[in-house]
Amino acid sequence: MSNDPLLSIRDLRTYFHTDDGTVKAVDGVSFDIDRGETVCIVGESGSGKSVTSESITQLIPMPPGEIAGGEVIFDGTDVTTLSDDELRDLRGGRIGHVFQNPQGALNPVYTVGYQIREAIDAHQDLTKRESRQKAVSLLESVGIPEAGNRVDDYPHEFSGGMKQRVVIAIALACEPDLLIADEPTTALDVTIEAQILELFRDLQAAFDTSIIFITHDLGVVAEVADRVVVMYAGKVMETGTAEQIFENPAHPYTRALLECLPGQSGGLEPIPGSLPSPINPPSGCRFHPRCEYAREACRIGEQPPVYGFDGDDDDTGDSDGDGDHRVSCIHYEGGDDELPDTGEFSEIGQEPGTGLHTGGGE
Ligand code: SF4
Numbered sequence: 001m002s003n004d005p006l007l008s009i010r011d012l013r014t015y016f017h018t019d020d021g022t023v024k025a026v027d028g029v030s031f032d033i034d035r036g037e038t039v040c041i042v043g044e045s046g047s048g049k050s051v052t053s054e055s056i057t058q059l060i061p062m063p064p065g066e067i068a069g070g071e072v073i074f075d076g077t078d079v080t081t082l083s084d085d086e087l088r089d090l091r092g093g094r095i096g097h098v099f100q101n102p103q104g105a106l107n108p109v110y111t112v113g114y115q116i117r118e119a120i121d122a123h124q125d126l127t128k129r130e131s132r133q134k135a136v137s138l139l140e141s142v143g144i145p146e147a148g149n150r151v152d153d154y155p156h157e158f159s160g161g162m163k164q165r166v167v168i169a170i171a172l173a174c175e176p177d178l179l180i181a182d183e184p185t186t187a188l189d190v191t192i193e194a195q196i197l198e199l200f201r202d203l204q205a206a207f208d209t210s211i212i213f214i215t216h217d218l219g220v221v222a223e224v225a226d227r228v229v230v231m232y233a234g235k236v237m238e239t240g241t242a243e244q245i246f247e248n249p250a251h252p253y254t255r256a257l258l259e260c261l262p263g264q265s266g267g268l269e270p271i272p273g274s275l276p277s278p279i280n281p282p283s284g285c286r287f288h289p290r291c292e293y294a295r296e297a298c299r300i301g302e303q304p305p306v307y308g309f310d311g312d313d314d315d316t317g318d319s320d321g322d323g324d325h326r327v328s329c330i331h332y333e334g335g336d337d338e339l340p341d342t343g344e345f346s347e348i349g350q351e352p353g354t355g356l357h358t359g360g361g362e
Contacts, residue, residue, distance in 0.1 A: 004076070005032035006177060006210050007056070012070035014048075014055045017063060021279040025051040027234035028070070028303070033178070033227075038204060038211040040221040040242075042257070043231035046275045049214045052231070053180050056212075057091045075177065093123045096171030100183040102163035105170075106155040112139070112166045113151035119173035138169040141206070143199060161192035165199065175207065182214040197223045218261055222246060227324065230254045233276055233286040235303050240325035250309040250327040252291045252339065285330070293339050297330055307332040 014026040026048045033039045041049040054060045056072055056079065072079040074095070082090065091097065099105050107115060116135040120126060126134065132151070139147035142165040155163055164184060171179055181200065185193035201224060204211055213224055221228055225242040230251060238251040249255045256271040273290035276282050282289055288298040298304075306326040331339050 006035045006037075006075060007033040007212075008071070008073040009052070009056070010071045010073070012052065012055060012072060013068040014051050014060060014065060015068045016060075016065050018279075023278045024234050024281070025278060026055060027281075029231070029234070029236050030070075031229050031236060031239055033210050033212060035177070035210055036204070036208045037226045038200070038213055038224050039227045039229060040213045040215060040225035041229045041231055042215055042218060042221050043237075044271075044275055045216055046233075046278070047231040048234040049216075049231050050182055053182055053212055053214050056180065057095055057097070058087055059091070059097070089123070092119055092171075093174050094176055095178045095180065096174065096176035098164075098168055098171050098179065098181040098184045100186050102160065102167045102187070103155075105167045106163060108155050111152050111154055112158070112169075116151075116166070116170050116173055119170045123174040134173070135169075138172055139166070141172070141203070142166070142169045143195075144169075159192075161188055161195060164188060164192075164196055168196075168199065168203070172203065172207065172209075176209060178210045178212065179203075180212045180214075183216070184213075185220065186215075186217075193220075194223075200224055218257055230257070233281055234278065235286055236306065236328065237287065238309075238325075238327045239306070240309070244309075244325045248309075248325075250325070250332065250339075251287075251329050252293050253287050256290075285328070293329075293331060295330075304328050304330045304333070 009032070010030050012026055012029045013024070016023040016025055029048070029052055031039070041052060043049050051060060055067060056074070058067065058079070067080050070080070074090070079087070079090065106112070113132065113135045116138055117131045120131050120134055124131075136147045136151050139151055144150050144162060144165055150158075155166070158166060168184075185196050188196060197220065200211060200213070203209065211224075213220070215221060221242065227241050228239065228245040229236055230238040230245070230253065232253050238245065238249070238254045240250075245254060246258070249258055253271075260270065271290060276286060276289065282299070284297070284299040284301055285291070285294070285304055288294040291298065306328045309325045309327045309332055
């Protein structure tokens with residue numbers, strides 16, 4: 001098996017052309033996903049995380065959407081160059097999707113077994129009997145009790161959590177190499193959410209599937225992530241292993257998100273200010289109007305490049321030496337590994353705003 005990443009996104013730009021101007025929803029995003037790895041993309045609603053995931057298989061409506069630049073290399077092939085037929089084969093084949101609302105993902109007039117078999121039959125040449133057996137076995141693998149009987153039930157006969165399990169079974173029907181799950185637990189209550197997160201962990205162990213998990217909730221990230229991509233206003237602010245992000249966060253935005261978690265010293269304090277306009281984002285660092293560490297240089301030019309972060313002072317470029325911990329903040333230019341005291345550059349300060357919006361979807 002190749003050691004190359006399963007998915008490599010380079011300088012991805014996804015724009016939407018509207019009457020008010022061009023929305024740069026994803027603006028120069030780069031990250032990799034290894035085989036068998038779970039990568040969480042986290043950020044406030046409107047940060048561009050869902051559009052990033054939808055751009056991978058070009059699920060965005062075009063027009064008004066456009067992949068304006070960059071590459072999405074999936075197992076050696078640039079997905080942005082594929083024909084519509086090739087993209088259809090990829091979706092529901094080697095790349096499966098699980099969306100936020102299981103109700104909307106299931107057709108109420110067909111049995112769940114029919115809908116799973118539809119996904120199987122679109123990509124595999126099985127007899128009707130084999131296809132049904134596989135549907136039952138998929139329902140078993142996602143934890144549906146008495147799957148042999150439930151396979152002939154309709155979606156309305158399942159609870160919300162069980163419906164999401166069915167949607168996951170459909171996504172797994174073709175044994176995808178990559179599963180993209182966009183806020184898959186947001187519509188579920190906390191107990192069911194915990195069960196579904198456990199299911200994702202179990203399925204990954206069983207199938208060795210790579211998973212992209214989109215969420216606004218760092219509590220969910222802590223449960224499932226191997227690696228984390230923190231997005232803000234269409235840009236990547238920080239990437240690192242889950243351990244690096246939670247134990248040694250570098251970017252002021254990541255730190256602010258963590259302080260919103262229950263039990264932290266900030267105690268559910270929202271981040272002051274709100275996301276900038278995606279049509280006219282601020283110059284310089286897009287986070288500067290809300291950043292307590294901002295200085296004059298943060299307002300000028302483009303978003304800072306990503307720098308290796310050496311939180312352990314071990315001369316390796318990041319805190320565990322694997323080169324994975326990277327941060328887009330001028331304070332880390334030149335190998336610095338600490339933020340200055342807050343208030344040092346207080347001439348900018350924070351603009352009042354609506355606070356952190358933690359709703360799902362974008
Ligand atoms: Fe804050 Fe400046 Fe760093 Fe942006 S570059 S996160 S504004 S300190």
